[in-house]
Amino acid sequence: MNISINDRPADITLDTEKTLGDVLSGIEMWLSPTGNRIQGISVNGQILGEDTLPASFGRDIKDIKKLDITVSSYRELAGEALGDLLETCTLYEDAAFTERPRIAEAWEKSVAARFLRTDISDMYDLAGRTLCGEGLSAQDLSIIINERLREIAGPVREICGCEELIKTVAARMEELPLDMQTGKDQRAAETIQLFSRTGEKLFRIFFILKSEGLSLDTFVIDELPGRTFIEEFNAALNELSAAYENRDTVLVGDLSEYELAPRLLKFFSALKNYPELPHPSVPAP
Secondary structure (H helix, E strand, O other): OEEEEOOEEOOOOOOOOOEHHHHHHHHHHHHHHHOOEEEEEEEOOEEEOOOOHHHHOOOEHHHOOEEEEEEEOHHHHHHHHHHHHHHHHHHHHHOOHHHHHHHHHHHHOOHHHHHHHHHOHHHHHHHHHHHOOOOOOHHHHHHHHHHHHHHHHOHHHHHHOOHHHHHHHHHHHHHHHHHHHOOOHHHHHHHHHHHHHHHHHHHHHHHHHHHOOOOOOOOEEOOEEHHHHHHHHHHHHHHHHHHHHOOOHHHHHHHHHHHHHHHHHHHHHHHHOOOOOOOOOOOOO
């Protein structure tokens, strides 16, 4: 059986696979870590639709000479889903109050909503609360969506644009223990929120680059393999969260000043200096 992906011959060796379902399952498992998805399937020149695909899963691979698969990248899918949500926010904001439930119901049944639910769950949750009138306004949610679209369209460009913010947050993390010791609880809470948001942004951009080929084993951060650095970063984050909840100012001080502030800067620097990879045409808002 000859297998092609996006019109290019695929170097796939079949071993224990006996049916079309076995082959597709293996390819899906190979694609899923990067967020890519199978979007179209053609067997012996015949396109399989949603109505005919399930019945074809048991088809013997001996009867298949040619399997053509169309794959969409995470960035393409995320861009389309977020763009659809942005349009929904505009419709929702401009609609009469009585029309809003219909708009929300239509979005919930959409392909965009299904993708966000499985792959960008925080945006799905935000959208759900907005469209039922309990969360952010549609206008405020649109601001967040536009930021996500910029990250997808140009991750390196977006990360370079937040350099001053990263430096400011790192400096505030170094001041965090003093703020806690001197009763500046509101400033300390704001610092933790800023650190959380900027850290999440770096991780989002990291995942986007990972979906385009960045390897956790060859990407180096502070002379460590990316995988090791990320594991240590996450461990320090969990430790900080526990120490902050317990009001352990000494441990919070050590972690924020000597562990997390430097790691934030080093993570940012590594991403900033990573060469931007080719990406699909996702218009920046």
